[in-house]
Amino acid sequence: MGYVWIESQCFSSLAAGTSSRRAAHARTWRAGSARSLLNVVGLPEPINYGMDEYEALALKLATTPGVLAEFRTRLARNRTTYPLFDTDRFRRHIEAAYITMRERYQRGEPPESFAVHPIRRVIQ
Numbered sequence: 001m002g003y004v005w006i007e008s009q010c011f012s013s014l015a016a017g018t019s020s021r022r023a024a025h026a027r028t029w030r031a032g033s034a035r036s037l038l039n040v041v042g043l044p045e046p047i048n049y050g051m052d053e054y055e056a057l058a059l060k061l062a063t064t065p066g067v068l069a070e071f072r073t074r075l076a077r078n079r080t081t082y083p084l085f086d087t088d089r090f091r092r093h094i095e096a097a098y099i100t101m102r103e104r105y106q107r108g109e110p111p112e113s114f115a116v117h118p119i120r121r122v123i124q
Contacts, residue, residue: 042078043071092119
């Protein structure tokens, strides 16, 4: 999984030569998504903002195996502690939102923004 995220950011950088407006928008969206994912899982170091940074990172990963190993180790450790990987908690939050929406509908209330109260993580 770590490889996919790191690779997705590299792919975004590689697309930097594309000139059409649609491709530029897609590249920006992909790069933003990749940056967001890397930050959310606690791995901001692979984020790069251009071909020079991408090439430097690729060279570093190719010539210093310990760096990639450290990224993988951190990702494996963060999988047990970071909210992105807590799908059961996400499920409980979205179910709470659906229940709130249904209750509002049954009371005849119009749609409206609301917040779901935070649900604590269940440690297994």
